[in-house]
Amino acid sequence: MGLIVSDVTVARSGAPLLAGLSFTVAEGTALVLRGPNGIGKTTLLRTLAGLQPPVAGTVTFPDDSAAYASHADGIKAQLTVVENLRFWAEVHGSTVPDTVYQAFELTDLKDRLAGTLSAGQKRRLGLARLGVIGRKVLFLDEPTVSLDAFSVKGFARWLREEHLARGGLAVIATHIDLGLEAPELELSPFRAAPDAAGGSDEAFL
Template sequence: MSLSVHSLSCARGGIQVLTGVGFAVAPGEALILRGPNGAGKTTLLRTLAGLTPPLEGRIDAPDDGIAYAGHADGLKAQLSVAENLRFWAGVFGATGIEAAVEAFDLGELLDRRAGNLSAGQKRRLSLARLLVTGRPVWCLDEPTVSLDVDNVARFARAVETHLSNGGSAIIATHIDLGLPTARSLDITPFTRRNQPVTVDEADPFLSEGAL
């Protein structure tokens, strides 16, 4: 099933930042979100992933859900690389971590505590978690932060494999990932700045300053 968005309006911190967003991403497709900093790419991805409720509009997504990877690595620092992957595999009912380890070249790091990894290694482990979710749609917010050229290419290969298996991806990035079939969407025309909304309409956690 494809993911489709219809007349979506989104808010962040009690301020409406996007209005009238519409697009569709079919299985096997990648969509690259473009736009300047502050245009609303992160807000849109968080809304798609169900982390922030929309103000208006509709999101039609596959029943088995969306995997989201944001700026935070989301790792358990006291656990090893292998333990982090096994934890998330257990959460999502995956049967193994081997494909994730191979895709992001984590074999020599399996016994190392996540808290002792470099920034680039943490990012690779964070992205490797996507492969154990089993979720068909990936929403990725600047996923290549802290990655060198070789690991950007490794990430792009992981995305291509996901697409070839019928998955889809929506990615906010400022760099060329080398995905020749990916489409681009400039969200600037949907940006609506400085439009206050009430607490009932906005994300209540953001409105109350809890995040």
């Protein structure tokens, strides 16, 4: 089973942002979310991942199969690259595949303290966590922030050849072309009316 989204409405601080969203994402495929800043891409991703409840509708995917990656790198500065990935692997009861270091250009950085890495290197290390946690459903919010064009291509290659090819799926909010053969969902038509499902004033009743 993949991801099934049925008639979902999402809100931020009590104010509905997007309404009437229905779509599916099959195993082995990705969906790219498009829309202007502030329309609700991050709120939608957080709702899909279960970090906040939808105002209406349902989100269905296999239990304990999802991971949400935001702009934060989620790394420990005092640990090395190897130690960071081992930490996340142990949290999720998995191991670190050797291929992860090559896929995310970390081979020559294994023994470096994460706190000494550049912004792009930290981002690659943060994304490399996705390769060790063993989650099939990925919700990715602007995953390529701080990456140069070469690293963007490398991440897209990992996503296509490792994650999706092995039956995973991904929903990605991004403003750039990742080079994936994936459908895009423009969110502008789903912008909620100001009084949809109540409104922000309800928070004060």
